[in-house]
Amino acid sequence: MNKRYHLLNMLWVFILGSSLYAQTHGSIPMDHPVYYLLEQAQTRGLCEPLPAVKPYSRKVVLKAVNEILDHETLDTGGSRFGKNLAPTERLILEKIKQDFEKKPAGLDWQRGAYYFNIPAKGGIRFSGDLGVGLRLAFGGGAYPGSGDLVWGTDSWITGYTNGDIGDHFSYNFTISGGLLRSPRTELGTYAPYYDSDKEIPVYSQPEAFFPYAYQKGWDGFLFSPGSITAGGMKNWPQGLSVGPSLLSEISGDLLGETLRYRFGRFRREWGGMSQGSSLAFNAAAQPFLALEGTFNPVSWFAFSALTGVLEYYNSQSITDSAKTSQNAFSIEQLELNYKNYLHFDVGSVAVWPKRFELGYPFPINNNFLYQNNIGDFDNMGLFFNVKAQYPGIGGLWFSFFADEIEVSSVSRLFELDRHMFALQAGAKIAVPLLPFGALTVSYTKIEPYCYTHTRKAVPWYGDNLMETSYTNNGQSLGYYLPPNSDELRLRLEATPALHTRAHFQYQMIRHGADHGDHAVDGSSFLSELDPDGRSENADLRKFFLRDGAYQWQHILKIGAAHTFANLPVPFQVFGEAGVVIAYFTDIDGDANAGSPSSYSVVDTSEYPRSTGIILTLGFTWFL
Numbered sequence: 001m002n003k004r005y006h007l008l009n010m011l012w013v014f015i016l017g018s019s020l021y022a023q024t025h026g027s028i029p030m031d032h033p034v035y036y037l038l039e040q041a042q043t044r045g046l047c048e049p050l051p052a053v054k055p056y057s058r059k060v061v062l063k064a065v066n067e068i069l070d071h072e073t074l075d076t077g078g079s080r081f082g083k084n085l086a087p088t089e090r091l092i093l094e095k096i097k098q099d100f101e102k103k104p105a106g107l108d109w110q111r112g113a114y115y116f117n118i119p120a121k122g123g124i125r126f127s128g129d130l131g132v133g134l135r136l137a138f139g140g141g142a143y144p145g146s147g148d149l150v151w152g153t154d155s156w157i158t159g160y161t162n163g164d165i166g167d168h169f170s171y172n173f174t175i176s177g178g179l180l181r182s183p184r185t186e187l188g189t190y191a192p193y194y195d196s197d198k199e200i201p202v203y204s205q206p207e208a209f210f211p212y213a214y215q216k217g218w219d220g221f222l223f224s225p226g227s228i229t230a231g232g233m234k235n236w237p238q239g240l241s242v243g244p245s246l247l248s249e250i251s252g253d254l255l256g257e258t259l260r261y262r263f264g265r266f267r268r269e270w271g272g273m274s275q276g277s278s279l280a281f282n283a284a285a286q287p288f289l290a291l292e293g294t295f296n297p298v299s300w301f302a303f304s305a306l307t308g309v310l311e312y313y314n315s316q317s318i319t320d321s322a323k324t325s326q327n328a329f330s331i332e333q334l335e336l337n338y339k340n341y342l343h344f345d346v347g348s349v350a351v352w353p354k355r356f357e358l359g360y361p362f363p364i365n366n367n368f369l370y371q372n373n374i375g376d377f378d379n380m381g382l383f384f385n386v387k388a389q390y391p392g393i394g395g396l397w398f399s400f401f402a403d404e405i406e407v408s409s410v411s412r413l414f415e416l417d418r419h420m421f422a423l424q425a426g427a428k429i430a431v432p433l434l435p436f437g438a439l440t441v442s443y444t445k446i447e448p449y450c451y452t453h454t455r456k457a458v459p460w461y462g463d464n465l466m467e468t469s470y471t472n473n474g475q476s477l478g479y480y481l482p483p484n485s486d487e488l489r490l491r492l493e494a495t496p497a498l499h500t501r502a503h504f505q506y507q508m509i510r511h512g513a514d515h516g517d518h519a520v521d522g523s524s525f526l527s528e529l530d531p532d533g534r535s536e537n538a539d540l541r542k543f544f545l546r547d548g549a550y551q552w553q554h555i556l557k558i559g560a561a562h563t564f565a566n567l568p569v570p571f572q573v574f575g576e577a578g579v580v581i582a583y584f585t586d587i588d589g590d591a592n593a594g595s596p597s598s599y600s601v602v603d604t605s606e607y608p609r610s611t612g613i614i615l616t617l618g619f620t621w622f623l
Helices: 002-015 034-043 059-072 087-100 367-374 408-412
Strands: 105-107 113-119 125-143 148-165 171-181 188-189 202-203 243-252 259-265 288-298 303-308 328-340 342-353 378-391 394-404 420-431 437-446 485-498 499-511 550-564 571-587 600-601 610-621
Touching: 034 059, 034 087, 034 420, 034 437, 059 087, 059 571, 087 485, 328 367, 367 378
Parallel strands: none
Antiparallel strands: 105 113, 113 125, 125 148, 125 610, 148 171, 171 243, 188 202, 243 259, 259 288, 288 303, 303 328, 328 342, 342 378, 378 394, 394 420, 420 437, 437 485, 485 499, 499 550, 550 571, 571 600, 571 610
């Protein structure tokens, strides 16, 4: 019996190994629940402010968790706010600490992982782990009005190796293969201003998953299972598809941990006042290869800079799609904190056609101002975030991203198309009766043409019109909503038990139609404002909800995740269930007429109503 038990676990070592971060400096994936826990701890004043640059390394997380555990008083008769942890909260943090600490070399039967720690040349320690993980996720949508039943899957098998070389250098290499299906409906076509004869298909949100929740996990291209050839490349898993993903990283720290560096390809988020809220560099953005550094000598000050190479969207072919999308991306961010009471950060961004350019990668050089020295060829932006909170109670924040603003007409900020920006106001409130409970309320507004940019010919690429929109691999680098949208979002989260997380969420999302006779200008990432619309005398105007057709979506969902930790092969079950009510409003007159009109709910073949019942269910082993 014992021999069979050990053989079973050895099999899981090589089939479903653990990826729980043997590397000291390696990045923790953005979807890990530890980010939510640390956000709550900062809201309650249990640890020093952490930089608003994510992902965090395992070393940073362990330091914060130890600070929380050492800081609180265990006075369970005192206030749940501030310094005291509930017993369940302490158990959760102790479990996080246990998971992230280094493991002894050899096989770990409970985790199904193999760890090694061996001496290398010069007395340098070489340690790490390796293995394979599995994640199975399935989604389904039932639409009673049409009688449609839609199913999808987002399932991945992953192989990895990661670890440390010495005390200041970590590595990670992760390769995955996905089995995917995410059907969409073609709604119509979109004709860009630069080529009115061109018809670009416009699609619905994935119908087997909740709107704006499905993230592309594949790199560049997909294949049908029976057509894995160069000619069989496609860009979306409309039917059952397979695709690859490669994430890698080298990272470490210098100067007594005051300078952290990373070079790799993985998801990031900068300047998010709540998880997934950033307007400038969001966790929903597609990964790309970049070099970054953060200088954080004291808790109240941090400066970060990043430069990387963006990836093209495979809309036509591997050559035709890429030849007009040869971009790099740079961002810099300065942060100031006053204990846990006040946070402020400000930064600049640039999407720039690749060339031998030293100014944008140079970390202590403002990207926005630098463009004036080299010519107007690039897409620039500015952003800032301010957050004030009372530890233990909650906080308020305001975020602003300026894609393009003309100072001379700033009094018409919400009226003229030439003002392209996004803003967000939010509040996070601690819920004392729930372990790590929090209620988050936010309102986000993305103005028309924000995150877009007019194509132009640049000297080093000949006559090709280069695309420099604020996107990567077809997805926004900033907030996940398209231009000309707004969102009201309420989310209640908690960890009611040691191995259980739960959430409830409501969203109201409104978005200008980018298809049909009443499509609203500036409502697509492919929208590009005619350069004439930027002249001093331009009077192209926007009237949210009153200048064309708009889709309204009411999204209500509840979800949970539970880990069965005491089995011979631990695994996690997660799921969400809810309803999506969608409809359009439209105006009586012509769209984009330059004056506001009254609107009403419509139900037509171009702009129909729909109600969807969505269910997702998944299983994860060692990921």
